[in-house]
Amino acid sequence: MTTPTRGFNDAEFAARCTHAQAAMARADVGALLLTSEAEIRYFTGFMTQFWQSPTRPWFVVIPSSGKPVAVIPSIGAPLMRQCYTENIISWASPAADDDGITLVADVIRQHVAKGGSLGMLMGRETAVRMPLADLFALQKALGAINLHDMTADIQQIRTVKSPAEQAKLRHICGIVSDVFAHVPDWLQAGMPFDSCFRRFKIDALERGVDDVSYLVGGVGAGGYDDIIGPPFAKALATGDVLMFDTGCIWDGYFSDFDRNFSIGPASAEAQDAHKKLFDATEAALSILRPGITAADLFAAMDDILRPDPSSSGDDVGRYGHGLGIQLTETPSHTAWDKTEITAGMALTIEPSISYGNGFMMVAEENLLVHDDHVELLTTRAPRDLPVI
């Protein structure tokens, strides 16, 4: 496996900003205000785990042309100076009052005239990462400036991955495929489930992931019902069906897939569920090409998983999603998401099924959509539930 180059060149960020600025021009938006980790990283390259500290707000303003302007706490200025920005305005944060609000309002007013529009992300999958009271104060400071929702534009830009982004996704999914391939080497009855998590994380780090940002799983005799919880100390026993679902990171790009295992022979129901998930994935892969929609992928899978949808139990809401610098990105493979699939998209295919006495099973693959083919990034799970 060849390791890709870390980071991106300036041309990559310039292209991203140009795409955003074209959408801004179409909407007559003078500036776009970003407050959250993924968007600020996407447009500037500012990458830090420091976002876990909720103390300080961070602002990036994309003007109608040129590089982004950062209005950030001074603790982040040295890192931001290495990023794609025109100008960095910083202050000692946390501040007693006015934690950056006047500064960011000034920058916005330089780019948006009275009566003009400020772009923001206000829609699905977004959240404004600043105190609500400060947002109200900013609105007041901006006076006669309208807020314009640019969620759809920005999400559409982000769904199409550049060759450099694709290389990072290919790399992380390849490493994690190896991690899963070696799980049967060490997993065995008697191991506490939380020790399995720790072992999985160490193995992933040794094989080259930067971080195991997300590792959840389920286990139980005959199956599991929870697919997002932390592990508990229960020792694995013969008859258990278990699942690891992991989002690992390399240079800020996520894999997101899971694998199921049975400790000793599984019930017929569990075996059948695993085959149905495989077949649903095949059905999605068989139709996947530019021009179909996320809803088409949902329908292809749902036909196999829920011939009678009214009889189903829990509903996880979708059968997969976009993938990139967040564990999950748009679109969502649901009955209602008519997003057109285009070349360059990174997607998960993630069918789920209820079976037996309240059990749930999930399966997931990661892939890239190209003009003329689909590139699986993950080593395809087998149709038969693997037995340890």
Add this chain to the structure above:
Amino acid sequence: MTTPTRGFNDAEFAARCTHAQAAMARADVGALLLTSEAEIRYFTGFMTQFWQSPTRPWFVVIPSSGKPVAVIPSIGAPLMRQCYTENIISWASPAADDDGITLVADVIRQHVAKGGSLGMLMGRETAVRMPLADLFALQKALGAINLHDMTADIQQIRTVKSPAEQAKLRHICGIVSDVFAHVPDWLQAGMPFDSCFRRFKIDALERGVDDVSYLVGGVGAGGYDDIIGPPFAKALATGDVLMFDTGCIWDGYFSDFDRNFSIGPASAEAQDAHKKLFDATEAALSILRPGITAADLFAAMDDILRPDPSSSGDDVGRYGHGLGIQLTETPSHTAWDKTEITAGMALTIEPSISYGNGFMMVAEENLLVHDDHVELLTTRAPRDLPVI
């Protein structure tokens, strides 16, 4: 080291809710709406890394008495059923329209009369984790209900750690102290800095942390200037001064501290900076007791670090903070934070100093405040900069 029990009993959550409900009664607030990870976990015990997916909103409503009500995507219902809740209302999310807004508005209206007040977190260190457009829709659906900011009340409740919380903090800080103690066993000139990060993470996992959620660092000849960035592949060389700063987690509770090292003898300036940081920490520890304020801690450190504040360079904004289920919690050791230090608080003491040609150095310790003494949770860094 004895490993504490994972999780909390219901009495712990009942006490947390009772404290919140007392504050709500004082403010004449009929219900408190929570949308973000830390607060939902604090009051219900709902713990999952699934928050990394931005797709779905999550709501918890604390009524004026009784257990919290969860209004959440069905994918989280099995995990929430194990938590401290009275009632779980769920829906298949992501939904085409109305992603939980009508459901949560209905619950709020059951507890808040027309003209009454809904508590929310709107202040420093908070953010409403839902799309802004949905927040506006919720405000509209609630009609004549006022939003009342309860940030100060909730943060005050969270600053005081119960004995069970203290045990978790003690445990994680003990493990990470061991990890740092063994860094000189493996760190050496020639190692790429990113390999050091990977090695640090593996060692921490092997010693018992659940996750290395946060690991940042700085390195350079004579010193470093960035304290929040990811590692790069630069090989460590004689004359480098480097720093690891890590937030590790055990059962959802964070350590947050750093350590500095020099590869070979350090410059006199770097040695002096390290001693000043030690002395500033001593000054803070010497006055630390219930009844002083966070600002007193700042002043004690600043007297040593910046005898002439006007001459200083970059300002990271504070010299430490609260610690718990987030990497950083309130209060902030700043000139303006007059929060009274009370028994039960978990705090970091985190002085920083500029020196030489644009270098920065940080040092950090974690501790618990008791009625009659301060309990260091970290093995105290030495006064002399450790030389590898």
